[in-house]
Amino acid sequence: MQWFNLSDSVNALALLGAAVILVLTVFIMGLYLKKIKDAKQSDGEQLEHTWDGIGEFANNIPIGWVACFGAVILWGFWYFFLGYPLKSFSQIGQYNQEVQKYNAAYAEKWNGLESVELREMGLSIFQVQCAQCHGPEADGMDGKAQNLVIWGKEEGIIDVIKNGSKGLGYMMEEMAPVEVSDEEAKAIAAYVMKTFSAKKETKYPLEVEKGKDLFEIHCTACHGDDGKGMEGMALDLTTYGSTSLLHKVLNQGKRGNIGIMPSFGYANFAPAQEEALNEYIQSLTAQE
Structure with a gap:
């Protein structure tokens, strides 16, 4: 691997500057270390403050230090505004522009896909990027990774x-397990899915009212009455199951x-790819 390409003028300039600073x-360190070594007790003027018996002479700032400091500042201005202007060409900038151009063309080409087409695209992305850890069935391979089959669904909230x-x-960092029964956890999940989640639907509509009371007891302290996580203190439950949470x-x-x-x-990932991946994950069916 080539770590430093001297044919690039920016790299060569940076190397030259680093070498000059090092020399x-x-x-200067050698010069002043020699002076310290050769110095004898002096009766020169000292500043008033001392620390642990150590005082400070009222000497002027060394001319060599001031000269080097000023030279580095001047070199920095020259480097950023003349030698290598901020808006000049860079390989990283070119790469970022190419990525943006590609993503824009990608989004235009795949904009407005139907759910079935999004799922097919999401499956392809999942197989390439995710299956090696989450498993070909997205079930986390017996706990080796997150079970995506339940992610974005009641089962995920219960878990x-x-x-x-x-x-x-x-x-608020880590969320500790909540000491509730399985039925109570199911009710809270139903309330969250119906009231807050991106889907706004639940498989257990009869549990929603019960879940509301339990949510107020166990969850509002962190997620707030509106489920939005109190301005980043905890997860915004309105993003649960959405592409925005997957993006995060x-x-x-x-x-x-x-x-x-x-x-x-x-x-x-282009936005269309993230949308497709989320659509595929949400299409997976959790086992009862």
Whole structure:
């Protein structure tokens, strides 16, 4: 692997600047270390403050230090505004522009797909990017990774209530398991899905009213009465099951009880790809 390409003028300039700074640093350090070594007790003027018997002479700032400091500042202005202007060409900038152009063309081409087409696209993305950890069936391979079959559904909420959750970087950090019965967890999940989630629907409509009372007792302290997580303190439940929450996980990664999911920010998923992946995950059927 080629770490430093001297044919690139920016790299060569950076290397030259680093070498000059290094040489000057070694020279000046050696000069003053020699002065310290050769110095004798002096009766020169001292400043009033002392610390642990150590005083400070009222000497002027060394001319060499001031000269080097000023030279570095001048070199910095020259580097950013003349030698390598901020708006000049860079390989990273070119790459970012190409990615943006590609994503725009991709979004235009795949805009307005039907649900079936989105699921097919999402399946392809899942098989390439996700299946190696979450398994070909997205069930997490017996706990080796998150079970995506239940993610975004009542079963996923019940799992979090019973087992807790962590790793998305909220100010309240880890969510501890909630001490409720299975039926109570089911009722809370029904209320969250019907009232707050992106889907606004539940498989257990008769449990919603019961779940509302339980939510107020066990959940509002962190998620708030409106379920929005009190301005980032905890998860905004209105994003549960949505593409926006999937985007957060993909780009931030997640640390959980079973390991660490790395960030997929490098993959530069287009919005249409994230929508397709979420559509596929939401189409998976959880077992009763």
